[in-house]
Amino acid sequence: MVNPLWPPGRGGAAPDTTCASCVWRRPGKVVDRCLRHRRARVRAEWAACPAHTAEASLDCLSCAACCREAYHTVEVGRRDPFVRLHPELVREQDGRLQMPRAGTRCPCLQADNRCVHYEDRPRTCRDFERGGANCVEARRRVGLTA
């Protein structure tokens, strides 16, 4: 069935694949939503678009896009306990506190993609929504999502 989010002629859709097997489809009680396409309505039987991702769920440990080169810094609030706990990681820039990247990776990101300070990570990281708009953008920037 034609996918109105990615009509025929734009090319790139995976053949014989539908939205049913895509990790971006969020089934709902009444309608399903596509997290990749700004929570637009989607149906399982629609033809897949190029962003189709055949994963059972978004696996942050094999991704870590948001902690890698997708973003360059993490903003940290002045009252965030992280400032007191890890002052060596926080810098003031343009009047704001930030935790800049060491190269392309967050300084807290370990080789296995786990955060060394996960239990007391900044509020910005706690609020980051897996599957949210910034997650989609991060994965696009590192080439994990079309």
Ligand code: SF4
């Ligand atoms: S990203 Fe594409 S294939 Fe996946 S649910 Fe959305 S429209 Fe369907």
Ligand code: SF4
């Ligand atoms: S970009 Fe999304 S899926 Fe990837 S690590 Fe961050 S929250 Fe998880």
